[in-house]
Amino acid sequence: MTDEEGEESAIKIQSKRVFINHVDTYVGSNISKILSECAVGATLEEVEDEEEDEDAPEPFEKVDPTKKEGMYRIVGTLKDPSAEPPSHLAECIHVEKRDDLISKFMECDIVIYNITDDSEIIDEAVWAVSSLNAEVSNFDSMKMFILISPALSWSNSKPLDPEDPEIPFTEDDYRRRKPHSNFKEHNSAEKIVTRFGKTNKARLQTYVIASGVTYGMGESCFHYFFKQAWLGTLPALPCFGTGRNVIPTIHIKDLARVIQNVMDSKPATRYLIATDDSQVTLKDIVKTISKRLGTGKVEKMDAEDALLIKELKQNEFDSLLMNLRMDAMFVKESMNIPWVAETGMLEAIAEVTKEFKEARKLLPMRICILGPPASGKSTIAKLLCEKYKLHHINVKQVIDDTIARLEASAAKLEAGAAGEVNEGDEGEEQEEAEEEDDGGLEHDVELLEQVNENKKENGGRIEDTILIRFFREQLKMMKCQNQGYVLDGFPKTYDQAKELFAVGAEEEEDESGNSQFDKSIMPELIVSLQASNEFLKDRVMNLPEEVVQGTHTTEEEFMRRLQEFRNLNVEDETVLNYFDELEIHPETIVISENDDKEHQRIINRISRMVGESRNYGPTEEEQEEMECKQVEEKMRKEAEERDQKQLQEAKELAQLRERQQQWAERLEEVKRQERELLEEQSLPLRNFLMKHVMPTLTKGLIEVCKVRPEDPVDYLAEFLFQNNPDVE
Numbered sequence: 001m002t003d004e005e006g007e008e009s010a011i012k013i014q015s016k017r018v019f020i021n022h023v024d025t026y027v028g029s030n031i032s033k034i035l036s037e038c039a040v041g042a043t044l045e046e047v048e049d050e051e052e053d054e055d056a057p058e059p060f061e062k063v064d065p066t067k068k069e070g071m072y073r074i075v076g077t078l079k080d081p082s083a084e085p086p087s088h089l090a091e092c093i094h095v096e097k098r099d100d101l102i103s104k105f106m107e108c109d110i111v112i113y114n115i116t117d118d119s120e121i122i123d124e125a126v127w128a129v130s131s132l133n134a135e136v137s138n139f140d141s142m143k144m145f146i147l148i149s150p151a152l153s154w155s156n157s158k159p160l161d162p163e164d165p166e167i168p169f170t171e172d173d174y175r176r177r178k179p180h181s182n183f184k185e186h187n188s189a190e191k192i193v194t195r196f197g198k199t200n201k202a203r204l205q206t207y208v209i210a211s212g213v214t215y216g217m218g219e220s221c222f223h224y225f226f227k228q229a230w231l232g233t234l235p236a237l238p239c240f241g242t243g244r245n246v247i248p249t250i251h252i253k254d255l256a257r258v259i260q261n262v263m264d265s266k267p268a269t270r271y272l273i274a275t276d277d278s279q280v281t282l283k284d285i286v287k288t289i290s291k292r293l294g295t296g297k298v299e300k301m302d303a304e305d306a307l308l309i310k311e312l313k314q315n316e317f318d319s320l321l322m323n324l325r326m327d328a329m330f331v332k333e334s335m336n337i338p339w340v341a342e343t344g345m346l347e348a349i350a351e352v353t354k355e356f357k358e359a360r361k362l363l364p365m366r367i368c369i370l371g372p373p374a375s376g377k378s379t380i381a382k383l384l385c386e387k388y389k390l391h392h393i394n395v396k397q398v399i400d401d402t403i404a405r406l407e408a409s410a411a412k413l414e415a416g417a418a419g420e421v422n423e424g425d426e427g428e429e430q431e432e433a434e435e436e437d438d439g440g441l442e443h444d445v446e447l448l449e450q451v452n453e454n455k456k457e458n459g460g461r462i463e464d465t466i467l468i469r470f471f472r473e474q475l476k477m478m479k480c481q482n483q484g485y486v487l488d489g490f491p492k493t494y495d496q497a498k499e500l501f502a503v504g505a506e507e508e509e510d511e512s513g514n515s516q517f518d519k520s521i522m523p524e525l526i527v528s529l530q531a532s533n534e535f536l537k538d539r540v541m542n543l544p545e546e547v548v549q550g551t552h553t554t555e556e557e558f559m560r561r562l563q564e565f566r567n568l569n570v571e572d573e574t575v576l577n578y579f580d581e582l583e584i585h586p587e588t589i590v591i592s593e594n595d596d597k598e599h600q601r602i603i604n605r606i607s608r609m610v611g612e613s614r615n616y617g618p619t620e621e622e623q624e625e626m627e628c629k630q631v632e633e634k635m636r637k638e639a640e641e642r643d644q645k646q647l648q649e650a651k652e653l654a655q656l657r658e659r660q661q662q663w664a665e666r667l668e669e670v671k672r673q674e675r676e677l678l679e680e681q682s683l684p685l686r687n688f689l690m691k692h693v694m695p696t697l698t699k700g701l702i703e704v705c706k707v708r709p710e711d712p713v714d715y716l717a718e719f720l721f722q723n724n725p726d727v728e
Contacts, residue, residue: 015073016040016109017090018263021121023076024083026220027114027148027252034256035263036074036088043257043264043336072263075108077101079118098124102131106138110263114148115186116211117220117315122185126192129206133196136203145193145206146262148255150315151248151275153187153210155180155322168279168327174210174271182318190271197270205270207262211255212248212275212326213319215345216352218359221316222345224309225286226356229294231616232479236297237290240306243283243298245323248275251341251348261335273328278344282320288346292353294478363614364484365390366522367606370575371489371529373561374536375591380529380599381488384606389615391479393471394488399462402470403451409444416441468500475521483615487523493568497578517582525609526579526586529602533562535593696723 018035022028073090085092093104105111111132113125129145156178159165169177179187190208197206219226229237250258258274261267287298303321306312312320331337341348357363365388369377378394385392454463462470471490474480491497501517540558569575576586587609589602700719709715 014040015069015071016263017073017075017107018110018112019093019105019108020074020076020112021114021124022079022118023074023086023089023092024078024080025114025117026218027116027214027255028076028079029086030217030252031112031114031148031256031259032074032076033086033088034253035072035260036090038072038260039070040072041264043261045336072260075104098127101128102135105132105143106135108143109141110144110146112146112148112259115189116148116150116214119183119185119315122189126189129193129196132204133199136200139203142202143204144263144266145197145204146259147190147193147206147208148259149186149190149208149210150183150319151210151212151273151324151326152180152183152315152318152322153177153190154326155183155318155324157324166279166325168325169273170327170329171269171271171273172329180318180322182314194270205266207267207270207272209255209258209262209272209274210326212250213322214252214255215249216251216253216340217355219356221319222285222289224311224316225289226293226353227311227616229289229292229478230356230362230482232294232482235295236299237286237294238301238306239283239286239298240301240317240320241282241303243286243300244281245321246279246281246325247285247320247322248324248326249278249280249285249345250275251339251345251352253340254337254342257337257339258331258335261331261337265335267330267334269330269334272330273326274331275326275328276339276342276344277332278346279325280344280346285345288349292349293482360616361614362482362616364481365610365614366480366484366487366524367610368487368523368526369489369529370492370526370586371591372531372536372565373558374540375529375531376595376599376602377489377529379597380527380602380606381486383599383603384486387603387607388484388610388613390483391485392488393474393480393485393490395467395490398470398474399467402473403448406444406448406451409441410448413441413445464496464499468496471500472504472521481520491575492565494573494575494578497575522582522584524584525606526576526584527606528576528586528588529591530588531591533566535591536562692725696720696725699723 020028020032020035023032074088075091075093076089077093077095078085081094093101095101095104105128111128113121113128115122115125125147129147132143132145154169154177157169157173157176158178160167160169160173160176177187190210193206193208196204213221215222225237228234254276255274258272262272283298287296290296290298306320307317341352345352367381367384367390369381369384371377381392381394384390451462451466454466455461468491475485475487491500501522503516503518537558540555579586587606589605591602595601697720700716700723703719704712704716707715
């Protein structure tokens with residue numbers, strides 16, 4: 001008996017090799033990672049009632065993937081060959097020709113192909129199951145082929161009961177399914193896989209899993225809505241079409257567990273539906289995402305306009321407009337699944353949102369900058385907001401935004417009381433307005449009246465209690481909770497800081513019971529700018545007149561504000577003490593006269609403290625704008641270099657011409673001097689010739705002309721000899 005038990009134990013822990021295509025895509029990556037952490041046969045274990053023993057370990061408890069025996073060993077291909085292979089892979093397969101995959105299939109016990117997000121892989125999936133069917137006689141053991149197909153292969157199916165279109169489809173209705181016009185190839189692939197599974201059941205088992213639209217773990221199809229809600233750039237989250245269409249969905253982890261059950265139990269049902277229990281509409285999904293991450297508002301967008309959204313792929317667009325009710329009866333009744341979101345996305349939105357932020361590494365960045373007036377707080381805050389896509393929070397902006405919101409609520413309430421409602425506003429839109437109001441308008445009106453009375457009593461100023469309330473509301477807004485903020489010059493005192501960051505009545509204490517401050521709004525970095533009074537005064541005095549005019553930086557006003565700041569920040573009483581007590585020690589930065597207008601030194605130092613951006617990278621438009629700026633900057637530099645070069649060449653040419661001119665002038669001067677010297681030296685000789693030679697020579701030449709002898713030279717020589725005046 002002991003030997004038999006040992007044999008069974010050995011069988012249980014035997015590993016299986018699983019091939020999955022494109023493990024670097026959303027579905028492939030998540031499914032391969034989850035399966036790599038699963039033990040073979042784990043779903044076959046009996047599950048005890050969790051209510052009886054909550055402390056009992058889960059039968060699906062993750063096993064260390066480094067323990068190879070008894071685990072599913074995942075091998076797979078990459079969609080992007082240059083991508084880094086996931087660490088959970090036992091082997092990353094790179095092949096030049098598709099036929100080279102056959103040998104890899106033969107080494108695997110299970111082959112999984114996902115065709116939900118890439119129609120180009122359908123042909124390879126059909127080829128893979130066909131190749132396996134052709135090699136059945138060479139199998140060492142039984143193999144399994146699983147095709148993950150989208151629910152859109154059902155989307156044009158006729159209702160089971162025309163009088164009751166809300167009856168959902170189940171696995172038993174798979175022969176009646178009709179695909180979306182763009183998903184006919186998917187339907188054909190499903191039929192081929194199902195057919196091959198009937199020819200050699202003992203050697204090759206094939207399964208088709210019709211998956212609902214997947215969500216969770218960073219999102220894929222619903223990513224557009226999550227991203228837009230998180231960014232908060234749109235006043236309302238768009239809902240395509242009427243939004244009344246029902247979308248079958250399933251959490252990506254739950255889909256992986258369905259696949260795990262199929263691999264473990266080898267069910268007799270070969271066509272499975274994998275969806276959660278929800279029957280929710282697109283509008284319900286969008287509204288839930290908007291409430292959890294955004295403004296809570298939803299607006300309709302025509303399907304034609306939605307097609308123009310660059311971020312949406314065609315298959316995602318088709319999935320979002322699908323209207324299909326499905327019920328995964330077999331999965332619920334026969335499979336052993338520790339559901340992550342059995343009731344659907346809406347019920348699990350808190351966990352799904354958390355997964356989205358963690359998977360995308362979207363964490364708020366909260367910074368507080370404090371310092372005396374004219375120290376550059378606002379400029380630095382704006383530069384940090386531009387760099388990290390944060391929200392600039394200062395006293396003026398908070399007061400203006402809050403009062404504008406309160407006045408808008410008052411106007412809306414007044415319009416509602418006057419009965420200014422359009423006929424088309426009835427029905428759903430009216431219900432939404434009532435739901436959105438929920439007593440908030442009356443509350444805003446009361447607060448506005450309180451603010452106006454307070455301003456009258458305090459000479460136009462707002463007391464700290466109300467101001468801190470404004471700041472808390474601002475910091476609690478989704479935009480600050482999502483991206484983060486840069487708090488500019490507030491709080492100013494210890495008491496203000498203590499009241500602003502205190503845990504409110506609506507917040508709960510954390511697990512450790514620590515309720516000293518509200519972690520959701522507490523800044524992670526406090527920067528204290530410091531400078532001497534003389535330096536700050538010189539800075540203000542040197543500001544241009546047009547900058548100073550009409551601001552608080554006039555000399556009298558500046559000195560008053562500076563003195564007020566110094567009085568509030570004496571050595572023993574300063575707002576920085578509050579943060580020190582909470583072990584959030586402020587970073588001190590001394591402003592110097594060497595800092596430029598862009599405060600690059602300070603920005604770089606703060607950047608080193610907070611690290612890399614935790615926001616989405618630039619959009620396509622922003623990327624194009626950045627590239628255009630880079631091109632313009634490059635062209636500007638090239639033009640400057642070209643102009644500089646031309647200027648240098650022109651300067652060198654002018655210098656050359658100047659040197660040539662100087663050389664020519666010097667040469668002419670030398671020649672002139674030589675001529676004068678020659679003339680000066682030749683003057684005595686000339687005088688001698690004119691006195692002693694030229695008279696006799698002239699006479700001789702005249703005589704030659706008269707006589708015209710046959711030999712003039714000899715005649716002239718004889719004449720000069722005879723008439724030489726020096727010879728007697």
